[in-house]
Amino acid sequence: MSRDTREWAWEYSASRGNARLVLLSIADRIPDEQCVAWASLTSLMKRTNASRNAVRGALVALADSGELEVLDDLDGPQHSTVYRLPRAAAWLAKVAAARKDDPETYVEPLAESDPVPELDIERLRKHGIWPKAGPESDPHGQNLTGSDPDPSRQNPTPPRVRSRPLPGADSDPQNRSEPKVNRRYSSRGAANLTSAADWEIDEESRSWAQQQGHLTRLGEQGLQAADTKWRSHRAAWSPRTAAAWAADWRTWIAREHNPTPGRPNLYALPGGTPAARAGMTRAEAHTAALLAALDEPTGTE
Template structure:
Protein backbone atom coordinates (compact mmCIF):
# COMPACT_ATOMS: atom_id res chain seq x y z
CA UNK A 1 0.00 0.00 0.00
CA UNK A 2 2.93 2.36 0.55
CA UNK A 3 3.64 1.99 -3.18
CA UNK A 4 0.22 3.46 -4.05
CA UNK A 5 0.79 6.32 -1.60
CA UNK A 6 4.20 7.09 -3.08
CA UNK A 7 2.83 7.02 -6.61
CA UNK A 8 0.14 9.53 -5.62
CA UNK A 9 2.84 11.88 -4.29
CA UNK A 10 4.94 11.51 -7.43
CA UNK A 11 2.05 12.02 -9.83
CA UNK A 12 -0.39 14.39 -8.08
CA UNK A 13 1.33 16.23 -5.21
CA UNK A 14 2.06 19.95 -5.69
CA UNK A 15 4.81 19.92 -3.02
CA UNK A 16 8.38 20.86 -3.85
CA UNK A 17 11.86 20.59 -2.40
CA UNK A 18 12.13 19.55 1.24
CA UNK A 19 8.33 19.36 1.58
CA UNK A 20 8.17 16.77 -1.21
CA UNK A 21 10.89 14.66 0.41
CA UNK A 22 9.11 14.77 3.76
CA UNK A 23 5.80 13.74 2.18
CA UNK A 24 7.47 10.86 0.34
CA UNK A 25 9.12 9.71 3.57
CA UNK A 26 5.76 9.58 5.34
CA UNK A 27 4.02 7.95 2.35
CA UNK A 28 6.71 5.25 2.36
CA UNK A 29 5.44 4.16 5.81
CA UNK A 30 1.74 3.95 4.93
CA UNK A 31 0.56 0.39 5.75
CA UNK A 32 -2.97 0.39 4.28
CA UNK A 33 -5.53 2.41 2.32
CA UNK A 34 -6.27 4.66 5.33
CA UNK A 35 -2.95 6.39 4.50
CA UNK A 36 -1.99 6.86 8.16
CA UNK A 37 1.63 6.60 9.29
CA UNK A 38 3.72 7.64 12.26
CA UNK A 39 7.09 9.40 12.20
CA UNK A 40 9.32 11.52 14.41
CA UNK A 41 11.10 14.73 13.51
CA UNK A 42 14.45 13.01 14.03
CA UNK A 43 13.63 10.18 11.64
CA UNK A 44 12.40 12.64 8.98
CA UNK A 45 15.62 14.65 9.40
CA UNK A 46 17.64 11.48 8.86
CA UNK A 47 15.68 10.35 5.80
CA UNK A 48 15.58 13.74 4.05
CA UNK A 49 19.03 14.90 5.19
CA UNK A 50 17.46 18.23 6.17
CA UNK A 51 17.70 20.37 9.29
CA UNK A 52 15.12 20.37 12.06
CA UNK A 53 13.80 23.80 11.01
CA UNK A 54 13.60 22.67 7.39
CA UNK A 55 11.52 19.60 8.32
CA UNK A 56 9.20 21.60 10.54
CA UNK A 57 8.76 24.20 7.80
CA UNK A 58 7.97 21.44 5.31
CA UNK A 59 5.33 19.98 7.63
CA UNK A 60 3.75 23.42 8.00
CA UNK A 61 3.69 23.86 4.21
CA UNK A 62 2.14 20.42 3.62
CA UNK A 63 -0.53 21.04 6.25
CA UNK A 64 -1.43 24.37 4.63
CA UNK A 65 -1.75 22.70 1.21
CA UNK A 66 -4.08 20.02 2.59
CA UNK A 67 -1.87 17.14 1.47
CA UNK A 68 -0.84 16.22 5.02
CA UNK A 69 -2.80 16.13 8.26
CA UNK A 70 -1.52 15.71 11.82
CA UNK A 71 -3.73 13.39 13.87
CA UNK A 72 -3.39 14.94 17.33
CA UNK A 73 -5.85 12.46 18.85
CA UNK A 74 -3.55 9.52 18.07
CA UNK A 75 -0.01 8.66 19.06
CA UNK A 76 2.48 6.24 17.55
CA UNK A 77 5.18 3.99 19.01
CA UNK A 78 7.55 5.75 21.41
CA UNK A 79 5.21 8.77 21.44
CA UNK A 80 5.86 9.61 17.80
CA UNK A 81 3.54 11.90 15.82
CA UNK A 82 0.81 10.37 13.63
CA UNK A 83 0.13 11.80 10.15
CA UNK A 84 -2.42 11.13 7.42
CA UNK A 85 -2.41 11.83 3.71
CA UNK A 86 -6.12 12.71 3.31
CA UNK A 87 -6.12 13.38 -0.44
CA UNK A 88 -4.26 10.16 -1.06
CA UNK A 89 -6.80 8.25 1.04
CA UNK A 90 -9.66 9.88 -0.88
CA UNK A 91 -8.14 8.95 -4.25
CA UNK A 92 -7.50 5.34 -3.21
CA UNK A 93 -11.08 5.02 -1.94
CA UNK A 94 -12.45 6.43 -5.21
CA UNK A 95 -10.28 4.05 -7.24
CA UNK A 96 -11.41 1.07 -5.16
CA UNK A 97 -15.08 2.01 -5.62
CA UNK A 98 -14.69 2.53 -9.38
CA UNK A 99 -12.93 -0.77 -9.97
CA UNK A 100 -15.04 -2.87 -7.63
CA UNK A 101 -17.46 -3.94 -10.36
CA UNK A 102 -15.23 -3.28 -13.36
CA UNK A 103 -11.51 -3.81 -12.76
CA UNK A 104 -10.74 -2.08 -16.06
CA UNK A 105 -12.71 1.06 -15.29
CA UNK A 106 -10.97 4.40 -15.76
CA UNK A 107 -10.57 6.32 -12.51
CA UNK A 108 -11.06 10.07 -12.73
CA UNK A 109 -8.18 12.31 -11.58
CA UNK A 110 -8.21 13.34 -7.91
CA UNK A 111 -10.23 16.39 -6.96
CA UNK A 112 -10.39 18.49 -3.81
CA UNK A 113 -14.07 17.58 -3.43
CA UNK A 114 -13.36 13.84 -3.14
CA UNK A 115 -14.63 12.62 0.28
CA UNK A 116 -12.04 11.37 2.75
CA UNK A 117 -12.95 8.00 4.33
CA UNK A 118 -13.44 7.85 8.09
CA UNK A 119 -10.69 6.34 10.19
CA UNK A 120 -10.94 2.87 11.66
CA UNK A 121 -9.20 3.07 15.04
CA UNK A 122 -9.10 -0.71 15.50
CA UNK A 123 -7.14 -1.16 12.30
CA UNK A 124 -4.69 1.55 13.35
CA UNK A 125 -3.86 -0.41 16.52
CA UNK A 126 -2.45 -3.19 14.38
CA UNK A 127 0.31 -0.80 13.35
CA UNK A 128 1.08 0.50 16.84
CA UNK A 129 -1.11 3.61 16.61
CA UNK A 130 -3.38 4.21 19.60
CA UNK A 131 -5.72 6.96 20.81
CA UNK A 132 -3.82 9.53 22.81
CA UNK A 133 -6.11 9.08 25.84
CA UNK A 134 -5.46 5.32 25.87
CA UNK A 135 -3.35 3.37 28.32
CA UNK A 136 0.25 4.50 28.28
CA UNK A 137 1.42 1.18 29.67
CA UNK A 138 -0.18 -1.01 27.02
CA UNK A 139 2.63 -3.29 25.75
CA UNK A 140 1.12 -3.35 22.29
CA UNK A 141 1.98 0.33 21.88
CA UNK A 142 5.66 -0.45 21.70
CA UNK A 143 7.25 -0.48 18.29
CA UNK A 144 6.37 -3.92 16.90
CA UNK A 145 9.08 -3.88 14.26
CA UNK A 146 11.86 -2.30 16.29
CA UNK A 147 12.35 0.16 13.46
CA UNK A 148 15.28 2.54 13.77
CA UNK A 149 13.10 5.24 12.32
CA UNK A 150 11.34 5.82 15.64
CA UNK A 151 13.92 7.26 18.07
CA UNK A 152 13.00 7.84 21.69
CA UNK A 153 11.02 10.98 22.45
CA UNK A 154 11.28 10.84 26.24
CA UNK A 155 12.94 14.25 26.34
CA UNK A 156 11.42 16.23 23.47
CA UNK A 157 13.09 19.51 22.65
CA UNK A 158 10.99 22.42 24.03
CA UNK A 159 9.71 24.89 21.52
CA UNK A 160 11.37 28.27 21.49
CA UNK A 161 9.63 31.54 20.87
CA UNK A 162 10.48 32.97 17.49
CA UNK A 163 12.13 29.82 16.16
CA UNK A 164 9.27 28.82 13.89
CA UNK A 165 10.49 28.76 10.26
CA UNK A 166 8.62 30.77 7.60
CA UNK A 167 6.02 28.90 5.64
CA UNK A 168 6.88 27.71 2.17
CA UNK A 169 10.64 27.85 2.70
CA UNK A 170 12.25 25.53 0.18
CA UNK A 171 15.86 26.72 0.52
CA UNK A 172 16.52 25.78 4.15
CA UNK A 173 20.10 24.71 4.81
CA UNK A 174 20.80 21.08 5.34
CA UNK A 175 21.67 19.75 8.75
CA UNK A 176 25.31 20.27 9.64
CA UNK A 177 27.26 18.41 12.28
CA UNK A 178 28.80 20.73 14.82
CA UNK A 179 32.35 19.94 15.94
CA UNK A 180 32.78 18.86 19.54
CA UNK A 181 34.40 21.44 21.80
CA UNK A 182 36.38 21.18 25.00
CA UNK A 183 33.91 21.73 27.81
CA UNK A 184 36.38 21.08 30.62
CA UNK A 185 36.19 24.57 32.07
CA UNK A 186 32.84 25.63 30.63
CA UNK A 187 29.69 25.23 32.68
CA UNK A 188 27.32 26.28 29.92
CA UNK A 189 29.17 24.66 27.01
CA UNK A 190 28.87 27.89 24.98
CA UNK A 191 32.63 28.22 24.36
CA UNK A 192 35.72 26.17 25.25
CA UNK A 193 38.09 27.71 27.80
CA UNK A 194 41.58 26.61 28.75
CA UNK A 195 44.48 27.76 30.87
CA UNK A 196 47.43 29.70 29.46
CA UNK A 197 49.65 26.64 29.76
CA UNK A 198 47.29 24.49 27.70
CA UNK A 199 46.70 27.09 25.00
CA UNK A 200 48.85 26.56 21.91
CA UNK A 201 49.69 29.15 19.26
CA UNK A 202 48.33 27.91 15.97
CA UNK A 203 49.50 28.48 12.39
CA UNK A 204 47.43 31.66 12.12
CA UNK A 205 49.16 33.10 15.20
CA UNK A 206 52.63 32.37 13.81
CA UNK A 207 51.53 33.82 10.47
CA UNK A 208 50.53 37.00 12.28
CA UNK A 209 53.97 37.22 13.96
CA UNK A 210 55.63 36.81 10.56
CA UNK A 211 53.41 39.36 8.82
CA UNK A 212 53.86 41.95 11.57
CA UNK A 213 57.64 41.57 11.46
CA UNK A 214 57.94 40.24 15.03
CA UNK A 215 59.50 36.98 13.87
CA UNK A 216 62.23 38.84 11.97
CA UNK A 217 62.74 41.27 14.85
CA UNK A 218 62.95 38.66 17.63
CA UNK A 219 64.11 35.62 15.69
CA UNK A 220 62.91 32.06 16.26
CA UNK A 221 64.74 31.79 19.60
CA UNK A 222 63.56 35.19 20.76
CA UNK A 223 59.96 34.40 19.85
CA UNK A 224 60.15 31.09 21.71
CA UNK A 225 61.62 32.86 24.77
CA UNK A 226 58.89 35.49 24.67
CA UNK A 227 56.27 32.73 24.45
CA UNK A 228 57.78 30.98 27.49
CA UNK A 229 57.81 34.19 29.54
CA UNK A 230 54.22 34.91 28.58
CA UNK A 231 53.14 31.50 29.86
CA UNK A 232 54.98 32.03 33.15
CA UNK A 233 53.38 35.43 33.69
CA UNK A 234 49.92 34.08 32.80
CA UNK A 235 50.16 30.87 34.84
CA UNK A 236 48.00 32.28 37.65
CA UNK A 237 45.35 33.73 35.33
CA UNK A 238 41.91 32.15 35.19
CA UNK A 239 40.76 30.04 32.22
CA UNK A 240 39.86 31.95 29.05
CA UNK A 241 38.75 31.18 25.54
CA UNK A 242 41.29 30.48 22.81
CA UNK A 243 40.48 33.81 21.16
CA UNK A 244 41.13 35.73 24.37
CA UNK A 245 44.50 34.00 24.91
CA UNK A 246 45.50 34.64 21.29
CA UNK A 247 44.76 38.37 21.62
CA UNK A 248 46.68 38.59 24.91
CA UNK A 249 49.64 36.67 23.42
CA UNK A 250 49.83 38.98 20.41
CA UNK A 251 49.76 42.03 22.66
CA UNK A 252 52.66 40.58 24.67
CA UNK A 253 54.74 39.77 21.58
CA UNK A 254 54.15 43.25 20.16
CA UNK A 255 55.62 44.79 23.38
CA UNK A 256 58.52 42.33 23.65
CA UNK A 257 62.05 43.73 23.07
CA UNK A 258 65.35 41.97 22.66
CA UNK A 259 67.37 42.32 25.89
CA UNK A 260 70.31 44.65 25.13
CA UNK A 261 72.52 46.84 27.34
CA UNK A 262 70.68 49.96 26.14
CA UNK A 263 67.22 48.35 26.33
CA UNK A 264 66.77 46.25 29.46
CA UNK A 265 64.46 43.25 29.52
CA UNK A 266 61.11 44.73 30.56
CA UNK A 267 59.37 41.36 30.66
CA UNK A 268 61.75 39.29 32.77
CA UNK A 269 60.26 36.22 34.30
CA UNK A 270 59.24 36.30 37.98
CA UNK A 271 62.12 35.63 40.34
CA UNK A 272 64.74 37.03 37.96
CA UNK A 273 66.56 40.22 38.93
CA UNK A 274 68.91 41.09 36.11
CA UNK A 275 71.94 43.01 37.29
CA UNK A 276 72.24 46.64 36.11
CA UNK A 277 74.05 46.82 32.79
CA UNK A 278 76.91 49.20 32.08
CA UNK A 279 77.64 49.89 35.77
CA UNK A 280 74.32 51.71 36.35
CA UNK A 281 72.77 51.92 39.76
CA UNK A 282 69.40 50.33 40.35
CA UNK A 283 67.64 53.72 40.12
CA UNK A 284 69.46 54.62 36.90
CA UNK A 285 68.61 51.23 35.43
CA UNK A 286 64.92 51.75 36.20
CA UNK A 287 64.98 55.21 34.61
CA UNK A 288 66.72 53.77 31.54
CA UNK A 289 64.11 51.04 31.36
CA UNK A 290 61.26 53.58 31.43
CA UNK A 291 62.87 55.68 28.72
CA UNK A 292 63.48 52.60 26.63
CA UNK A 293 59.79 51.73 26.94
CA UNK A 294 58.93 55.22 25.69
CA UNK A 295 61.50 54.90 22.88
CA UNK A 296 63.41 57.89 24.28
CA UNK A 297 67.21 58.15 24.17
CA UNK A 298 69.03 57.13 27.32
CA UNK A 299 70.40 60.31 28.88
CA UNK A 300 72.06 58.60 31.86
CA UNK A 301 75.81 58.17 31.42
CA UNK A 302 77.76 55.49 33.23
CA UNK A 303 79.82 56.59 36.25
Protein backbone atom coordinates (compact mmCIF):
# COMPACT_ATOMS: atom_id res chain seq x y z
CA MET A 1 0.00 0.00 0.00
CA SER A 2 2.95 2.36 0.50
CA ARG A 3 3.49 2.23 -3.30
CA ASP A 4 0.00 3.65 -3.96
CA THR A 5 0.54 6.34 -1.34
CA ARG A 6 3.94 7.27 -2.76
CA GLU A 7 2.37 7.48 -6.22
CA TRP A 8 -0.21 9.91 -4.87
CA ALA A 9 2.55 12.00 -3.28
CA TRP A 10 4.55 12.11 -6.52
CA GLU A 11 1.63 12.89 -8.80
CA TYR A 12 -0.76 15.03 -6.78
CA SER A 13 1.04 16.60 -3.81
CA ALA A 14 1.83 20.31 -4.08
CA SER A 15 4.66 20.06 -1.52
CA ARG A 16 8.14 21.33 -2.31
CA GLY A 17 11.73 20.75 -1.25
CA ASN A 18 12.18 19.28 2.21
CA ALA A 19 8.41 19.17 2.73
CA ARG A 20 8.13 16.85 -0.26
CA LEU A 21 10.96 14.65 1.01
CA VAL A 22 9.36 14.37 4.45
CA LEU A 23 5.98 13.58 2.91
CA LEU A 24 7.49 10.82 0.77
CA SER A 25 9.37 9.44 3.77
CA ILE A 26 6.14 9.15 5.75
CA ALA A 27 4.25 7.81 2.72
CA ASP A 28 6.87 5.09 2.42
CA ARG A 29 5.82 3.82 5.88
CA ILE A 30 2.08 3.63 5.09
CA PRO A 31 0.84 0.02 5.67
CA ASP A 32 -2.75 0.22 4.37
CA GLU A 33 -5.41 2.41 2.75
CA GLN A 34 -6.00 4.38 5.97
CA CYS A 35 -2.74 6.21 5.20
CA VAL A 36 -1.57 6.30 8.83
CA ALA A 37 2.05 5.82 9.89
CA TRP A 38 4.34 6.68 12.77
CA ALA A 39 7.79 8.26 12.51
CA SER A 40 10.36 9.83 14.78
CA LEU A 41 12.01 13.14 14.09
CA THR A 42 15.41 11.43 14.09
CA SER A 43 14.38 8.86 11.48
CA LEU A 44 12.95 11.58 9.22
CA MET A 45 16.21 13.52 9.53
CA LYS A 46 18.17 10.44 8.45
CA ARG A 47 15.85 9.60 5.57
CA THR A 48 15.77 13.12 4.14
CA ASN A 49 19.36 14.03 5.07
CA ALA A 50 17.94 17.29 6.38
CA SER A 51 18.56 19.23 9.58
CA ARG A 52 16.30 19.03 12.61
CA ASN A 53 14.90 22.51 12.04
CA ALA A 54 14.34 21.80 8.34
CA VAL A 55 12.33 18.67 9.13
CA ARG A 56 10.29 20.51 11.76
CA GLY A 57 9.54 23.29 9.32
CA ALA A 58 8.60 20.79 6.63
CA LEU A 59 6.14 19.06 8.99
CA VAL A 60 4.55 22.39 9.85
CA ALA A 61 4.24 23.32 6.16
CA LEU A 62 2.62 19.97 5.33
CA ALA A 63 0.18 20.28 8.24
CA ASP A 64 -0.76 23.83 7.19
CA SER A 65 -1.39 22.69 3.60
CA GLY A 66 -3.74 19.93 4.74
CA GLU A 67 -1.65 17.14 3.21
CA LEU A 68 -0.47 15.91 6.61
CA GLU A 69 -2.38 15.45 9.86
CA VAL A 70 -0.90 14.83 13.30
CA LEU A 71 -2.99 12.33 15.27
CA ASP A 72 -2.34 13.64 18.77
CA ASP A 73 -4.61 11.05 20.41
CA LEU A 74 -2.52 8.12 19.12
CA ASP A 75 0.95 6.85 19.97
CA GLY A 76 3.40 4.82 17.89
CA PRO A 77 6.24 2.66 19.25
CA GLN A 78 8.33 4.46 21.89
CA HIS A 79 5.64 7.19 21.97
CA SER A 80 6.54 8.30 18.46
CA THR A 81 4.30 10.73 16.60
CA VAL A 82 1.51 9.30 14.46
CA TYR A 83 0.72 10.97 11.14
CA ARG A 84 -2.01 10.62 8.54
CA LEU A 85 -2.16 11.69 4.90
CA PRO A 86 -5.87 12.60 4.67
CA ARG A 87 -5.91 13.56 1.00
CA ALA A 88 -4.12 10.36 0.05
CA ALA A 89 -6.67 8.37 2.08
CA ALA A 90 -9.54 10.17 0.32
CA TRP A 91 -7.96 9.54 -3.08
CA LEU A 92 -7.41 5.82 -2.46
CA ALA A 93 -10.99 5.47 -1.23
CA LYS A 94 -12.31 7.25 -4.32
CA VAL A 95 -10.26 5.05 -6.66
CA ALA A 96 -11.35 1.87 -4.87
CA ALA A 97 -15.03 2.83 -5.07
CA ALA A 98 -14.85 3.88 -8.73
CA ARG A 99 -13.01 0.76 -9.84
CA LYS A 100 -14.99 -1.74 -7.81
CA ASP A 101 -16.94 -2.90 -10.85
CA ASP A 102 -14.56 -1.80 -13.61
CA PRO A 103 -10.82 -1.86 -12.74
CA GLU A 104 -10.02 0.16 -15.87
CA THR A 105 -12.49 3.00 -15.34
CA TYR A 106 -11.19 6.57 -15.36
CA VAL A 107 -11.23 8.29 -11.97
CA GLU A 108 -11.70 12.05 -11.80
CA PRO A 109 -9.10 13.96 -9.75
CA LEU A 110 -9.81 14.45 -6.07
CA ALA A 111 -12.28 17.24 -5.28
CA GLU A 112 -12.78 19.20 -2.09
CA SER A 113 -16.13 17.48 -1.60
CA ASP A 114 -14.61 13.99 -1.57
CA PRO A 115 -14.72 12.74 2.04
CA VAL A 116 -11.82 11.40 4.07
CA PRO A 117 -12.65 7.90 5.39
CA GLU A 118 -13.04 7.49 9.13
CA LEU A 119 -10.24 5.79 11.01
CA ASP A 120 -10.53 2.22 12.23
CA ILE A 121 -8.43 2.37 15.41
CA GLU A 122 -8.53 -1.39 15.95
CA ARG A 123 -6.79 -2.01 12.62
CA LEU A 124 -3.98 0.34 13.63
CA ARG A 125 -3.05 -1.75 16.66
CA LYS A 126 -1.40 -4.43 14.55
CA HIS A 127 0.94 -1.74 13.21
CA GLY A 128 2.03 -0.72 16.71
CA ILE A 129 -0.27 2.31 16.93
CA TRP A 130 -2.43 2.63 20.07
CA PRO A 131 -4.66 5.25 21.69
CA LYS A 132 -2.85 7.27 24.32
CA ALA A 133 -3.37 5.97 27.83
CA GLY A 134 -2.67 9.23 29.66
CA PRO A 135 -2.19 12.99 29.19
CA GLU A 136 0.42 14.21 26.77
CA SER A 137 3.84 14.89 28.18
CA ASP A 138 5.41 18.28 27.81
CA PRO A 139 6.92 18.36 24.30
CA HIS A 140 9.75 20.61 25.49
CA GLY A 141 10.90 17.94 27.91
CA GLN A 142 11.29 15.22 25.30
CA ASN A 143 14.64 13.72 24.41
CA LEU A 144 15.72 15.00 20.99
CA THR A 145 19.33 13.81 21.01
CA GLY A 146 18.99 10.04 21.32
CA SER A 147 20.00 7.87 18.39
CA ASP A 148 17.87 5.25 16.65
CA PRO A 149 19.29 1.73 17.25
CA ASP A 150 16.92 0.49 14.53
CA PRO A 151 15.46 3.40 12.53
CA SER A 152 12.66 1.22 11.19
CA ARG A 153 11.22 0.35 14.62
CA GLN A 154 13.04 2.00 17.57
CA ASN A 155 12.29 5.70 17.54
CA PRO A 156 12.84 8.26 20.31
CA THR A 157 9.94 10.49 21.22
CA PRO A 158 9.81 13.42 18.73
CA PRO A 159 8.56 16.92 19.46
CA ARG A 160 4.99 17.67 18.48
CA VAL A 161 4.76 19.22 15.05
CA ARG A 162 2.82 22.31 16.04
CA SER A 163 4.86 23.10 19.17
CA ARG A 164 7.60 25.07 17.41
CA PRO A 165 6.64 26.32 13.92
CA LEU A 166 9.76 27.15 11.97
CA PRO A 167 9.46 28.73 8.51
CA GLY A 168 11.90 28.51 5.65
CA ALA A 169 12.00 24.76 5.06
CA ASP A 170 12.11 25.14 1.29
CA SER A 171 15.21 27.33 1.32
CA ASP A 172 17.21 25.04 3.58
CA PRO A 173 20.47 23.94 1.91
CA GLN A 174 19.49 20.32 2.51
CA ASN A 175 17.19 20.63 -0.50
CA ARG A 176 20.12 19.36 -2.54
CA SER A 177 19.34 15.91 -1.16
CA GLU A 178 16.04 15.55 -3.02
CA PRO A 179 15.93 12.18 -4.82
CA LYS A 180 16.63 12.15 -8.53
CA VAL A 181 13.64 9.89 -9.19
CA ASN A 182 10.96 11.76 -11.12
CA ARG A 183 12.88 15.00 -10.52
CA ARG A 184 11.00 16.74 -13.36
CA TYR A 185 7.78 16.66 -11.39
CA SER A 186 9.20 17.24 -7.91
CA SER A 187 10.20 20.31 -5.93
CA ARG A 188 9.89 23.39 -8.15
CA GLY A 189 7.85 21.67 -10.85
CA ALA A 190 5.09 20.79 -8.40
CA ALA A 191 4.49 24.45 -7.61
CA ASN A 192 4.10 25.50 -11.26
CA LEU A 193 0.45 25.21 -12.22
CA THR A 194 -0.74 25.32 -15.81
CA SER A 195 -3.93 24.82 -17.77
CA ALA A 196 -4.66 21.78 -19.92
CA ALA A 197 -4.47 23.91 -23.06
CA ASP A 198 -0.94 25.13 -22.22
CA TRP A 199 0.38 21.77 -21.01
CA GLU A 200 2.81 20.24 -23.51
CA ILE A 201 3.28 16.52 -24.01
CA ASP A 202 6.64 15.69 -22.43
CA GLU A 203 9.10 13.13 -23.73
CA GLU A 204 8.27 10.69 -20.95
CA SER A 205 4.57 10.67 -21.88
CA ARG A 206 5.36 10.30 -25.58
CA SER A 207 7.76 7.43 -24.83
CA TRP A 208 5.10 5.87 -22.65
CA ALA A 209 2.55 6.03 -25.48
CA GLN A 210 5.02 4.33 -27.82
CA GLN A 211 6.12 1.66 -25.31
CA GLN A 212 2.53 0.80 -24.37
CA GLY A 213 1.57 0.43 -28.02
CA HIS A 214 -0.90 3.34 -28.04
CA LEU A 215 1.00 5.19 -30.78
CA THR A 216 0.85 2.09 -33.00
CA ARG A 217 -2.80 1.49 -32.11
CA LEU A 218 -4.02 5.03 -32.71
CA GLY A 219 -1.46 6.26 -35.20
CA GLU A 220 0.11 9.70 -35.12
CA GLN A 221 -3.05 11.45 -36.34
CA GLY A 222 -5.23 9.44 -33.98
CA LEU A 223 -2.96 10.34 -31.07
CA GLN A 224 -3.14 14.01 -32.01
CA ALA A 225 -6.92 13.78 -32.27
CA ALA A 226 -7.14 12.10 -28.87
CA ASP A 227 -4.88 14.80 -27.43
CA THR A 228 -7.10 17.55 -28.83
CA LYS A 229 -10.21 15.83 -27.51
CA TRP A 230 -8.60 15.55 -24.08
CA ARG A 231 -7.71 19.25 -24.05
CA SER A 232 -11.28 20.15 -25.04
CA HIS A 233 -12.74 18.14 -22.19
CA ARG A 234 -10.22 19.58 -19.74
CA ALA A 235 -10.53 23.20 -20.88
CA ALA A 236 -12.76 24.14 -17.95
CA TRP A 237 -10.61 22.44 -15.32
CA SER A 238 -8.59 24.50 -12.89
CA PRO A 239 -4.80 24.74 -13.41
CA ARG A 240 -2.81 21.76 -12.17
CA THR A 241 0.79 20.62 -12.02
CA ALA A 242 2.48 19.15 -15.06
CA ALA A 243 2.63 15.80 -13.26
CA ALA A 244 -1.14 15.79 -12.69
CA TRP A 245 -1.87 16.63 -16.32
CA ALA A 246 0.59 13.96 -17.52
CA ALA A 247 -1.07 11.27 -15.39
CA ASP A 248 -4.55 12.32 -16.52
CA TRP A 249 -3.47 12.47 -20.18
CA ARG A 250 -2.02 8.96 -20.04
CA THR A 251 -5.22 7.57 -18.54
CA TRP A 252 -7.25 9.25 -21.30
CA ILE A 253 -4.99 7.95 -24.09
CA ALA A 254 -5.08 4.41 -22.68
CA ARG A 255 -8.89 4.42 -22.88
CA GLU A 256 -9.21 6.19 -26.25
CA HIS A 257 -10.90 4.13 -28.97
CA ASN A 258 -9.17 3.39 -32.25
CA PRO A 259 -10.16 5.85 -35.02
CA THR A 260 -12.74 4.39 -37.42
CA PRO A 261 -13.86 5.57 -40.88
CA GLY A 262 -17.41 6.07 -39.61
CA ARG A 263 -16.40 8.75 -37.13
CA PRO A 264 -15.87 12.32 -38.39
CA ASN A 265 -12.55 14.04 -37.98
CA LEU A 266 -12.25 15.47 -34.48
CA TYR A 267 -11.58 18.93 -35.82
CA ALA A 268 -14.72 18.94 -37.97
CA LEU A 269 -17.62 21.10 -37.02
CA PRO A 270 -21.08 19.47 -37.38
CA GLY A 271 -22.07 19.91 -41.03
CA GLY A 272 -18.78 21.63 -41.82
CA THR A 273 -15.44 20.77 -43.40
CA PRO A 274 -13.30 17.95 -41.99
CA ALA A 275 -10.31 20.14 -41.21
CA ALA A 276 -9.82 23.01 -38.79
CA ARG A 277 -10.34 26.40 -40.42
CA ALA A 278 -7.17 28.35 -41.09
CA GLY A 279 -6.53 31.19 -38.69
CA MET A 280 -8.48 29.63 -35.81
CA THR A 281 -7.13 30.39 -32.37
CA ARG A 282 -6.31 27.56 -30.00
CA ALA A 283 -9.46 28.25 -27.98
CA GLU A 284 -11.58 28.24 -31.16
CA ALA A 285 -10.00 24.98 -32.31
CA HIS A 286 -10.66 23.38 -28.96
CA THR A 287 -14.27 24.57 -29.01
CA ALA A 288 -14.71 23.17 -32.50
CA ALA A 289 -13.21 19.86 -31.42
CA LEU A 290 -15.53 19.66 -28.44
CA LEU A 291 -18.59 20.32 -30.60
CA ALA A 292 -17.44 17.68 -33.05
CA ALA A 293 -16.92 15.18 -30.25
CA LEU A 294 -20.40 15.83 -28.93
CA ASP A 295 -21.78 15.31 -32.43
CA GLU A 296 -20.06 11.96 -32.94
CA PRO A 297 -22.39 8.92 -33.30
CA THR A 298 -22.55 6.81 -30.17
CA GLY A 299 -24.42 3.78 -31.53
CA THR A 300 -27.45 4.47 -29.34
CA GLU A 301 -29.32 6.75 -31.72
